[in-house]
Amino acid sequence: QKEVEQDPGPLSVPEGAIVSLNCTYSNSAFQYFMWYRQYSRKGPELLMYTYSSGNKEDGRFTAQVDKSSKYISLFIRDSQPSDSATYLCAMSLAGATNKLIFGTGTLLAVQP
Amino acid sequence: GAGVSQSPSNKVTEKGKDVELRCDPISGHTALYWYRQSLGQGLEFLIYFQGNSAPDKSGLPSDRFSAERTGGSVSTLTIQRTQQEDSAVYLCASSFGSGVGETQYFGPGTRLLVL
Numbered sequence: 001q002k003e004v005e006q007d008p009g010p011l012s013v014p015e016g017a018i019v020s021l022n023c024t025y026s027n028s029a030f031q032y033f034m035w036y037r038q039y040s041r042k043g044p045e046l047l048m049y050t051y052s053s054g055n056k057e058d059g060r061f062t063a064q065v066d067k068s069s070k071y072i073s074l075f076i077r078d079s080q081p082s083d084s085a086t087y088l089c090a091m092s093l094a095g096a097t098n099k100l101i102f103g104t105g106t107l108l109a110v111q112p
Numbered sequence: 113g114a115g116v117s118q119s120p121s122n123k124v125t126e127k128g129k130d131v132e133l134r135c136d137p138i139s140g141h142t143a144l145y146w147y148r149q150s151l152g153q154g155l156e157f158l159i160y161f162q163g164n165s166a167p168d169k170s171g172l173p174s175d176r177f178s179a180e181r182t183g184g185s186v187s188t189l190t191i192q193r194t195q196q197e198d199s200a201v202y203l204c205a206s207s208f209g210s211g212v213g214e215t216q217y218f219g220p221g222t223r224l225l226v227l
Contacts, residue, residue: 043116090155100157100216101157102147102154103154104154
């Protein structure tokens with residue numbers, strides 16, 4: 001079993017929809033949680049970074065962490081075709097904040 | 113400013129040959145990371161350099177893989193006696209430091225195909 005599980009998709013939604021992307025993890029010692037966006041043939045770019053359980057909002061994006069359930073989510077409101085990409089969750093331990101453990105990524109397609 | 117750059121963009125090699133992949137981090141970034149991204153797999157951590165400290169090699173999958181970072185800047189990942197299972201995208205990232213919350217900035221990757 002992988003430390004971080006993520007549904008690979010693909011996920012196809014119409015423009016304007018609310019998108020929910022999720023990851024589960026098995027190591028309760030993970031303390032830091034990130035979401036990266038990766039466009040085709042590009043490197044990943046950081047979207048959101050969270051530390052504690054709860055919600056963090058940035059524009060149309062909301063990251064949610066539930067440490068008790070070992071479950072994190074990324075919500076995208078009013079999705080746009082430009083949001084079409086692969087979304088990767090990543091997490092790290094308190095003593096190794098630089099060594100990121102990634103999910104496999106979810107491919108999202110937003111249809112105009 | 114310029115981001116992380118990697119070369120070559122694509123590399124096709126024959127099984128058993130050695131390959132070298134290059135990474136130029138963002139100027140001033142002290143930390144440098146190598147990851148591997150295989151089809152259907154997430155990014156897999158390979159190795160991490162921080163300043164002049166000994167690198168964290170804990171993610172290297174075998175002794176055929178090695179990396180060095182010269183002068184605290186450019187890094188080279190070397191794969192000796194390549195195997196077909198080494199085919200993947202090799203991504204390099206750099207960050208200003210290595211503390212909590214430091215953002216890793218990724219390059220576009222080198223796509224390696226071993227025939």
